[in-house]
Amino acid sequence: MTANLGELMQSYGSDKGPSGHNFTKFYTLFFAPIKDSVKRVLEIGVSEGYSLEAWRDYFINAEVHGIDSARISEHRGRDILNLNSDRIKIHIGDQMDREFLQNVADIHGPFDIIVDDGSHKSTDQLFSFYALFPYLKSGGYYVIEDIFDSYDGSKFSGLRPRSFVATMKDHIDIVNFYGATNVGDRHKAIPIVEKLIGQNFSEGSPDRNLESIFFSDNLVIVKKLGVTQDE
Ligand SMILES: C[S@@+](CC[C@H](N)C(=O)[O-])C[C@H]1O[C@@H](n2cnc3c(N)ncnc32)[C@H](O)[C@@H]1O
Numbered sequence: 001m002t003a004n005l006g007e008l009m010q011s012y013g014s015d016k017g018p019s020g021h022n023f024t025k026f027y028t029l030f031f032a033p034i035k036d037s038v039k040r041v042l043e044i045g046v047s048e049g050y051s052l053e054a055w056r057d058y059f060i061n062a063e064v065h066g067i068d069s070a071r072i073s074e075h076r077g078r079d080i081l082n083l084n085s086d087r088i089k090i091h092i093g094d095q096m097d098r099e100f101l102q103n104v105a106d107i108h109g110p111f112d113i114i115v116d117d118g119s120h121k122s123t124d125q126l127f128s129f130y131a132l133f134p135y136l137k138s139g140g141y142y143v144i145e146d147i148f149d150s151y152d153g154s155k156f157s158g159l160r161p162r163s164f165v166a167t168m169k170d171h172i173d174i175v176n177f178y179g180a181t182n183v184g185d186r187h188k189a190i191p192i193v194e195k196l197i198g199q200n201f202s203e204g205s206p207d208r209n210l211e212s213i214f215f216s217d218n219l220v221i222v223k224k225l226g227v228t229q230d231e
Contacts, residue, residue, distance in 0.1 A: 005031070005058050014050035016117075016145075023145060023219055030141055030214075030221060031058075031113070038062045038112040042105070044095045044128060045117035048073050049083040056087050063087050065108050067101075067118070069094045095119060095128045105135035113141045120146040122164040129164075129222075134204040139211075139226035146218055168220055174207045186211070186225060 006024035010017035017024050031038070038059040046052060046068035055064045064087060066080070071092050073080055080090050089108065093100035095118045105111070114132055116125055125144050136142050150165035152158030159166055177196060183189040190208060194200050201208035211223040 003058050005054065008054040008057050009051060012050040012053045013048065014054055016051055016054075021145070021218060023143075026214070026216055026219060026221065027143075030223075034112070035059055036061060040108065040111045041065065041113045041115070042067070042109070042111045042132070043115040043117060044068075045115075045119075046073070046080050046083070046090060048076055048078060049080060049088070049090075051115075051117065052083060052088050062112070063089065063108070065089045065091065065104065065111075067091050067093060067095060067104065069118075095124050098127075098131050101128065101131045102135075105132060109135035110137045111135060111140060112137050113143065115143040115145065117145045120149055122147075122149040122160070125149075125164040126167060130206070133206050133209070133222075133224070136224045138209075138224055140224050142222040142224070144220045144222075147220055148218060165220075168213055168215075168222075171206060171210060171222075172213050175210050175213060178210075 005028050006017045009024055010019060015021055035058060039062055041055050041059055041062050042065045043051060043055065044067045046066040049066065052064050052066045055062070066088065068080060071080060072078065083090050091104045095101065114136055116128055118124060125147070129142065129144065133142060144164065147165055150160055150163035152160055174193065177193045178186060178189045181189040181192045183192060209225045211225045214221040
């Protein structure tokens with residue numbers, strides 16, 4: 001029987017499930033079709049390891065890597081290195097440490113899915129996104145949870161310039177420019193958009209490799225351009 005991701009998250013105690021943020025409602029849309037082919041998942045933010053255990057059970061063929069700056073978990077005082085097992089690997093380090101992130105990703109990447117559930121600070125979310133996006137597989141997903149730090153308090157008008165959400169809105173313009181070229185093969189549209197905006201994207205840059213950006217409640221899911229149109 002296919003495991004239900006929402007129930008898994010909930011049974012392990014992660015707040016990603018239906019009685020918490022309910023991010024799993026959207027994860028199922030994107031991840032269910034690829035669940036058996038996913039080989040490597042990376043999540044920033046381990047805490048007690050609840051979500052890592054749920055990912056392991058859901059992606060039955062995947063190795064699940066977790067990054068956290070705290071070796072001893074905040075709530076239960078667990079040594080999270082004890083979560084290390086055949087399909088869960090823990091790496092202690094900071095999501096703002098480029099060398100650490102690259103070292104983990106060079107050894108264990110590229111990843112099918114990367115999830116940022118770490119500090120939830122807008123600056124950190126941007127930093128880790130740009131550091132790790134090159135290590136996402138073509139056609140893979142980069143997920144950022146809890147994006148409210150991009151806003152100034154609870155004001156609707158409070159989106160901060162250059163915040164994570166503001167920057168993703170800029171990236172959405174690039175995705176729309178691709179659509180506006182009316183070139184069916186997205187790879188052929190890249191030079192047209194580069195000419196349109198007067199700038200050449202470097203090989204690994206997100207703008208050259210963005211397939212789509214999905215926004216929902218407190219959640220962003222970025223899909224990297226596939227090698228072929230079908231991915
Ligand atoms: C919300 S918890 C993760 C919950 C877990 N993903 C789950 O769903 O069960 C956030 C974790 O991020 C870690 N964290 C906070 N700031 C960090 C940073 N700068 N780098 C790496 N990890 C960080 C915290 O130590 C904490 O364990």
